[in-house]
Amino acid sequence: xxxxxxxxxxxxxxxxxxxxxxxxxxxxxxxxxxxxxxxxxxxxxxxxxxxxxxxxxxxxxxxxxxxxxxxxxxxxxxxxxxxxxxxxxxxxxxxxxxxxxxxxxxxxxxxxxxxx
Amino acid sequence: xxxxxxxxxxxxxxxxxxxxxxxxxxxxxxxxxxxxxxxxxxxxxxxxxxxxxxxxxxxxxxxxxxxxxxxxxxxxxxxxxxxxxxxxxxxxxxxxxxxxxxxxxxxxxxxx
Numbered sequence: 100x101x102x103x104x105x106x107x108x109x110x111x112x113x114x115x116x117x118x119x120x121x122x123x124x125x126x127x128x129x130x131x132x133x134x135x136x137x138x139x140x141x142x143x144x145x146x147x148x149x150x151x152x153x154x155x156x157x158x159x160x161x162x163x164x165x166x167x168x169x170x171x172x173x174x175x176x177x178x179x180x181x182x183x184x185x186x187x188x189x190x191x192x193x194x195x196x197x198x199x200x201x202x203x204x205x206x207x208x209x210x211x212x213x214x215x
Numbered sequence: 216x217x218x219x220x221x222x223x224x225x226x227x228x229x230x231x232x233x234x235x236x237x238x239x240x241x242x243x244x245x246x247x248x249x250x251x252x253x254x255x256x257x258x259x260x261x262x263x264x265x266x267x268x269x270x271x272x273x274x275x276x277x278x279x280x281x282x283x284x285x286x287x288x289x290x291x292x293x294x295x296x297x298x299x300x301x302x303x304x305x306x307x308x309x310x311x312x313x314x315x316x317x318x319x320x321x322x323x324x325x326x327x
Contacts, residue, residue, distance in 0.1 A: 134317075206257035
């Protein structure tokens with residue numbers, strides 16, 4: 100199993116450009132999440148999904164959109180990048196509480212995004 | 216708004232020392248508290264705590280939760296250089312989606 104993978108690993112954007120970050124998981128997890136991590140601030144939830152075709156806002160959703168067209172994929176879009184979106188982005192996935200076993204979140208390796 | 220505060224912010228110790236990391240929280244509807252270790256990249260899961268007073272243990276690492284005083288500690292005994300990492304504490308709100316609120320982390324450096 101590859102676990103949780105993210106594409107790309109690094110990206111530099113200019114202000115106003117758009118891009119999509121791709122997250123894929125092969126563990127058949129129902130739930131998926133996008134976080135951003137900034138120095139000294141831990142991880143902050145941007146958006147999440149509790150199943151295919153569903154999305155919901157997290158703590159810091161402004162400036163981002165997401166889609167979950169397939170269970171294994173969760174896409175994070177930046178329509179018009181701003182320097183404040185310079186960060187490391189992590190995707191995570193987990194089982195739902197309805198599934199047997201533990202439901203801790205598994206994280207991908209991260210995408211380092213710089214907006215100039 | 217849920218809140219998690221970790222202390223200390225950073226810590227430098229020598230191999231063989233014992234360290235205690237602290238996590239205090241405020242959450243509207245508590246379900247669980249989790250500890251993660253983050254080295255260069257992805258956080259990796261250490262413990263999930265749901266009940267007060269029951270210690271979770273894995274090798275040299277252990278953790279305990281106090282739901283009355285709203286805190287948890289993570290202990291690492293006989294530290295090794297491989298324990299150098301950022302340790303993250305998170306609380307889960309008992310709502311849909313298993314959403315986590317993370318603290319800012321404690322950066323631990325273990326010197327040889």
